[in-house]
Amino acid sequence: MEQLLKVSNLQTGFKNDREIQKVLHGIDLEVNKGEIVGLVGESGSGKSVTSLSIMQLLHGTPGKVLAGEINYKGVDLLSLKESEMRKYRGKELSMIFQEPMTSLNPVVKIGKQLTEIIMLHLKYSKKKAQGHAISMLESVGIPRAKDIMESYPHELSGGMLQRVMIAMQISCYPSLLIADEPTTALDVTIQAQILNLLKEIQETSNMGVLFITHDLGVVSEICDRVIVMYAGRIVEELSVDRLFEDASHPYTKGLIKSIPIIGQNKKKLFSIPGTVPSPRNMPKGCKFAPRCEFAMDICWQKEPALLDSNYGKSRCWLEAEDKEEAYDSKYSYRS
Amino acid sequence: MTQSTLIEVKGLTKKFPLGKKWFKPNGYVRAVDGLDFTIKKGETFGLVGESGCGKSTTGRLINGLIEANEGEILFDGQNLVGLPDSQWNSYRKRMQMIFQDPFASLSPRMKIKDIVIEPLDVHYPKMPKSEKLEKAEKLLEICGISKFHWNKYPHEFSGGQRQRISIARSLILNPELIIADEAVSALDVSIQSQVLNLLVDLQVEFDLTYLFISHDLSVVEHISNRIGVMYLGDLVEVASKEQLFKNPKHPYTQSLLSSIPQPGKQDREKIILKGEIPSASNPPKGCKFHTRCPFAMDICRKEIPENIHVDDDHVVACHLYS
Numbered sequence: 001m002e003q004l005l006k007v008s009n010l011q012t013g014f015k016n017d018r019e020i021q022k023v024l025h026g027i028d029l030e031v032n033k034g035e036i037v038g039l040v041g042e043s044g045s046g047k048s049v050t051s052l053s054i055m056q057l058l059h060g061t062p063g064k065v066l067a068g069e070i071n072y073k074g075v076d077l078l079s080l081k082e083s084e085m086r087k088y089r090g091k092e093l094s095m096i097f098q099e100p101m102t103s104l105n106p107v108v109k110i111g112k113q114l115t116e117i118i119m120l121h122l123k124y125s126k127k128k129a130q131g132h133a134i135s136m137l138e139s140v141g142i143p144r145a146k147d148i149m150e151s152y153p154h155e156l157s158g159g160m161l162q163r164v165m166i167a168m169q170i171s172c173y174p175s176l177l178i179a180d181e182p183t184t185a186l187d188v189t190i191q192a193q194i195l196n197l198l199k200e201i202q203e204t205s206n207m208g209v210l211f212i213t214h215d216l217g218v219v220s221e222i223c224d225r226v227i228v229m230y231a232g233r234i235v236e237e238l239s240v241d242r243l244f245e246d247a248s249h250p251y252t253k254g255l256i257k258s259i260p261i262i263g264q265n266k267k268k269l270f271s272i273p274g275t276v277p278s279p280r281n282m283p284k285g286c287k288f289a290p291r292c293e294f295a296m297d298i299c300w301q302k303e304p305a306l307l308d309s310n311y312g313k314s315r316c317w318l319e320a321e322d323k324e325e326a327y328d329s330k331y332s333y334r335s
Numbered sequence: 336m337t338q339s340t341l342i343e344v345k346g347l348t349k350k351f352p353l354g355k356k357w358f359k360p361n362g363y364v365r366a367v368d369g370l371d372f373t374i375k376k377g378e379t380f381g382l383v384g385e386s387g388c389g390k391s392t393t394g395r396l397i398n399g400l401i402e403a404n405e406g407e408i409l410f411d412g413q414n415l416v417g418l419p420d421s422q423w424n425s426y427r428k429r430m431q432m433i434f435q436d437p438f439a440s441l442s443p444r445m446k447i448k449d450i451v452i453e454p455l456d457v458h459y460p461k462m463p464k465s466e467k468l469e470k471a472e473k474l475l476e477i478c479g480i481s482k483f484h485w486n487k488y489p490h491e492f493s494g495g496q497r498q499r500i501s502i503a504r505s506l507i508l509n510p511e512l513i514i515a516d517e518a519v520s521a522l523d524v525s526i527q528s529q530v531l532n533l534l535v536d537l538q539v540e541f542d543l544t545y546l547f548i549s550h551d552l553s554v555v556e557h558i559s560n561r562i563g564v565m566y567l568g569d570l571v572e573v574a575s576k577e578q579l580f581k582n583p584k585h586p587y588t589q590s591l592l593s594s595i596p597q598p599g600k601q602d603r604e605k606i607i608l609k610g611e612i613p614s615a616s617n618p619p620k621g622c623k624f625h626t627r628c629p630f631a632m633d634i635c636r637k638e639i640p641e642n643i644h645v646d647d648d649h650v651v652a653c654h655l656y657s
Contacts, residue, residue, distance in 0.1 A: 042523040042524065042525060157611050160611065187385035187550065188385065188550070188591060189590060189607075189608045190612075191594065191596070192594035192607050193607055217598050219598075221596045243598075244598055255524055255525060256598060258527070258528035259528075260531070260557035261598065262552070262553050262595065266557070268532050268535065269528040269557065271528040275495065
């Protein structure tokens with residue numbers, strides 16, 4: 001499989017009044033051509049910061065990429081100047097955001113917003129760009145595409161706007177699409193439509209997709225591989241077919257068990273005790289140790305590395321046979 | 336054993352005026368359009384539907400936060416619609432509400448203990464302070480907030496903890512009915528399951544009846560005994576949980592159930608609806624669902640379907656079954 005994106009040891013921090021607070025502690029991930037990779041985790045786990053770091057959209061925020069490498073088709077995106085990055089953004093890599101209502105400009109007609117990006121990246125004439133935009137809108141299932149080109153965002157519903165966003169992001173035939181919770185703000189019946197559409201587009205164009213979500217149900221609908229994040233780290237990675245039976249990290253297992261499943265008729269749900277620790281107050285060893293039912297002595301002392309497990313990778317001492325070797329040297333200086 | 340009825344709703348309707356032109360409204364949105372259902376004592380009645388279907392409006396109507404235009408709400412036999420304010424209070428303390436957004440539903444300038452005892456200040460002004468605090472302490476403890484946090488303000492708590500505080504506040508008047516409007520929707524999965532478990536425990540301990548409003552079918556399935564499905568202000572199907580999930584009758588319920596992303600079940604047959612939800616200010620004539628219904632017939636475009644009893648405790652409003 002052809003590799004599109006390889007992120008290694010990505011570390012991102014946010015500056016506050018006194019210090020730089022690290023929120024990503026060495027993320028390693030890959031997205032190949034023609035595959036949908038799910039990135040899951042609870043709020044604050046760093047999923048969105050990962051996607052913003054890849055797209056380099058942290059300008060104007062206190063955030064900054066501190067270390068690491070983001071390799072896209074052999075080019076290190078972090079070494080590019082902003083003007084060079086602009087040629088990639090929207091053309092090679094594009095991104096769909098969670099709230100379609102706030103990510104389109106409310107005072108510009110949809111047609112203009114669509115043709116702008118096509119004229120910029122594909123260098124089409126205005127007329128050709130308009131034709132292309134209309135065919136794109138039709139391909140995402142928008143009826144009366146010509147009329148929609150003349151409307152403003154507030155005239156459309158959430159599901160329609162998300163279709164417009166998808167049309168816009170695929171109009172320049174990107175190789176990699178980052179979708180950050182694209183269906184979270186939508187109703188279930190509309191969500192089903194949009195997921196179906198994304199899968200169809202991905203299959204015909206053979207794009208790579210990094211699909212960010214907090215919903216494991218959505219992951220199992222659409223993704224091929226899943227990466228689980230906790231407290232700014234990747235804790236598990238495995239194929240979706242294996243996720244529900246063979247997940248090995250206690251956090252992933254706990255997440256799966258805490259979802260109510262229809263027809264299960266359990267009186268009580270499993271729940272992971274406690275809450276995610278705040279970045280200022282992280283435990284010393286494994287960051288999940290305080291909430292983990294299997295925590296051992298070593299878990300409190302040292303942070304495990306992301307090791308090969310039966311069906312993927314897992315950051316857990318239970319997986320490590322040789323405890324000494326498994327110690328993640330990347331983290332040694334921090335404790 | 337037949338359970339006695341706590342709430343009986345008949346023909347409940349709420350119209351919101353749309354804009355104004357020369358002091359007369361331009362028309363009405365029928366947010367809730369003639370609902371009939373009952374909630375029995377000690378059960379959990381789930382109300383599901385997509386945004387804008389009127390499920391929250393129904394909760395607010397029952398709690399008296401907004402006034403109904405037509406219909407009856409019988410609470411323990413007493414009709415609450417049109418009841419004068421002076422009599423409302425004695426009913427209001429028997430039902431309490433938990434809201435969706437735990438960041439907006441707690442006053443940011445009050446300490447936790449004051450938030451929890453405020454309902455007592457309103458309804459029992461003569462109760463000594465020490466007694467109020469004692470009650471509050473007991474409830475906060477049960478809801479998992481230790482005494483150590485008492486003098487803190489809401490911003491110092493996480494979403495899950497705030498929802499626990501809201502729950503403690505809703506219980507302090509010893510209510511019979513709790514209306515939970517999307518009470519766990521803003522929470523992460525691991526926290527959501529903690530709060531759901533708490534709600535189940537409290538129901539047993541305090542003998543509560545829940546009206547559980549949510550858009551999340553798997554959560555509703557987990558917690559409810561009976562479920563009502565709403566679409567554009569209408570209740571399209573009411574049934575016991577087992578009936579509804581095993582044998583959904585209404586095409587909308589069927590497609591809604593097949594749309595839920597379920598972990599680990601990839602190759603299910605799915606019914607994907609075409610089109611968007613029509614606007615509530617101008618709903619389709621006849622059956623409101625006919626524009627998206629895969630089985631729509633001629634009669635669906637003309638006549639509003641009646642409620643049909645297809646089974647014990649299973650009511651569906653659809654022409655397919657008449």
